[in-house]
Amino acid sequence: MRIANQTTKAVDLVREALDKAKKFEDYHCFISMNEARALEKAREIDEKIARGEEVGRLAGVPYALKDNYLSPDGVTTAAAKMLDNFPAPITATAVKRIEAEGAIMIGRSNLDAYAHGSSTENSYFGPTKNAVDPTRVAGGSSGGSAVAVALGIVEFALGSDTGGSIRQPASYNGVYGIKPTYGTVSRYGVVAMASSTDTMGCFAQNADDVNLVMDVMAGKDAKDSTTLEKFWQPNLPETKGKKIGLISDFMGDGVDAEVAQGVKDYAAKLQKAGYEVEEVSIPMLKYGLAIYYIVQPAEVASNLSRYDGVRYGLRSEKAQDLDSLYQETRNEGFMPENKRRILIGNYVLSSGYFDAYYLKAQKARTLLIDAYRKTFEKFDALLCPVAPAPAFKFGEKTEDPLTMYMEDVMSVPQSLAGLPSISVPAGTTKNGLPIGAQLSAWRGNDQMLLSIAKAVEELS
């Protein structure tokens, strides 16, 4: 990562990023740009450097901010009409920490509205195009951030991952993406999706850059009671010889042959880099998706209750009385996918169905976590694809929500268990579409995964 110093000017780094953003405007990575503020901050950093002052570990590094993080720079939309013009009065903890080290936000990146989706097609502002094949989706929900890094506009970007929203777009665009252990980075100031699996992570071009950004963001935050004490270390640990399980359940039926081959090739590289790889079956994982699409919509429905048109955000012009204020505002402000999840969520939480769906799902979630715990008694890390197939065409899956949900089948089990999981580039298909390999570990072993990925990186 290029950091500003005596010879590299922050202003030049930022200008270059802004120019590239303009050049790649068609990809629609960004919902809004932060040009003036970004240049102003870059100048401040250059002045500090000139005066010989301390400037931080990310000094002058331009980055893209997923537009569900609150920050007073510009407006936070969550890609939803509901928050179309919402100036945030506070700064998310993650943003505060990144910027305290000198990083400069050049723009707010596109996402599926409220992070609901796997393609960024659910954005109120229109979809983001895939960095490799613009006729295909960027993946999602953090599609804008992934593409901004893949196109080289920025060297890192922040995202959020609730069931795969960082890992899947990272794999679709051939970059690194991390979903850390639940509680590693504060959720304070990020528009909530599903609170019990929401994690804040990032995209970058290599393992070291991911490590640096995460080291800056990680750690306890008094404003988020679910954050963990900081376990992140500046340097990656030595991991040669670790035992990695290749999840056979995610290598067969329903998985694109080229994707499976890409992951197998990655396994071979792991062995070459000094790791032990062995196949493992975890039958419980196949229930992950079913559990996730009960727990997540329930939390989504709850978290979206606050958008009622009373205090901020959209208020429908059609509102006549209290009921129509709620109905019309929520009808206009939410995208169809948002509404679908609210309906499912309210359904599984309603008194007649709570036991049959929500409670059962939570029990199954406990079994899933137990299955992981047992597996990690024998293995240090697990390997599987990020998604069953490479990036798909626009509109290919929007008609059938279920096929879209299937995109998440390999990424949600880790989310439900709070495990760290990274997406690393694992070659391409014959057509040149990126394939992503996914490495997961038990809670707290995030840096082991990055160390493994780095070892493979160093082979080439």
Next chain:
Amino acid sequence: MEDYKITIGIECHVQLNTKTKLFSGVDNDAVDKEPNACVSPIDYALPGMLPVLNKAAVEKAIQAGLAMNCKINLVSRFDRKHYYYPDLPKGYQISQMYQPIIGAGVIHLPDGSDVKIEHAHMEEDAGKLTHNGNYSLVDLNRAGTPLIEIVSMPDIHSAAQARCYCEELHRLMIYAGVTNGDLYQGNMRFDVNISISKTDELGTRAEIKNLNSFRSVERAVEYEFKRQKALLEKGERVKQETRGWNDATGKTTPQRSKEEAQDYRYMPEPDVPPIVLEQDYVDQVAAKLPMMPMAYRELFDILNLDESEREAILNHPVLARGLAEACQKNAALSARIAHWFSGVLLAEENLDKDFGLATADELLELSEMVEKKELSSTGAKAVFIEMYDKKNTAKKPQVLAKEMNLLQENDADALNAIIDEVLAMPECAKAAADVRNGELKAIGFLVGQVMKKSQGKANPASLNELIKQKLQ
């Protein structure tokens, strides 16, 4: 014909008097503040905001639970209760549906009956709406104030007992120090569930929501009993519904029926980790818990107070504490202090006084002065009330009495001198002669004259004797 038996269960919301709100660091005391002056982004549910549990509220909840002799659950959790209303910014209230912090317990009432507590849980209060014709105003000052909701078992069987329960609950919360207890400000609010039946099987209940005075609890129960009885006697059924109380008409009116009841879609609160307590910590809180009303009642037994007098004093913890201290030091002198409290200090005109100004030692000293006849009871009352004036806080009763020229003359020589003067007065000659002739009621006139001459300081009891001796 056998009459209907009434069965009552009461839910009481108590606002805890913590410095800050339950989940935000904002001032919890909104009395006399502008609307929406005590509101943080957490309270108005800005996107991305997360609740952070206030530890002081947890401690107060534990104190409240211990005051009700309840089991404290070492693990408790929060849940979300969903409904839409403009006074509820998040669209859900953070409450404890499944694992409350306070378990079962029992409250002993002053009337000798017991009411069991089912459980009590922590939750956050909602804001307040003011309806103005075709628009409404939202004030979120109260949104996020910590509450405990205390749920009784259906152990109450009369309007008077219902009132007694609410009053005792109020005292317990005040003594535990967990609430300001101002009913007018809504610090405690009661929901009363009432059903009537002639058999052991309970009848259909109606719930009267949001009663904010003891009197309205009592009246609402009385009204409901009559209303439900009239329905049943006409052969109709009582509907299971929520009703509101109108203080002006003295009637309850339907609000929401069972069919219209909301589905709150309860869900575990993922943003607030479970409350996990150590038994040691609970024990420490228990050890620091102040003395409760029932213990005061037992202590005051020795004073033989009227029940109404005792309860009136108990309604003011500072007086109960003062009396208890006095009682423990010298019970014989303390009944008089109790009478002063209930008869003088709790009189309308003195209610604005700072009841904490006089110490138990000073009150005992004052009582002893009466005992030793250094002060008349009238004089003592005058000194007593002066003791509650800020400017007199440094002065002992002895000093005050002297300043007020109220010390009684008990010295026989001094009194005899005055008596001689009086007897020498021409206008007293007839009365003196009458007494000499055995007409003892004339002595009153002479006593009065001596009192006048001594400017009230002579002790009338000893005067009688001294005058008689002189004239016999």
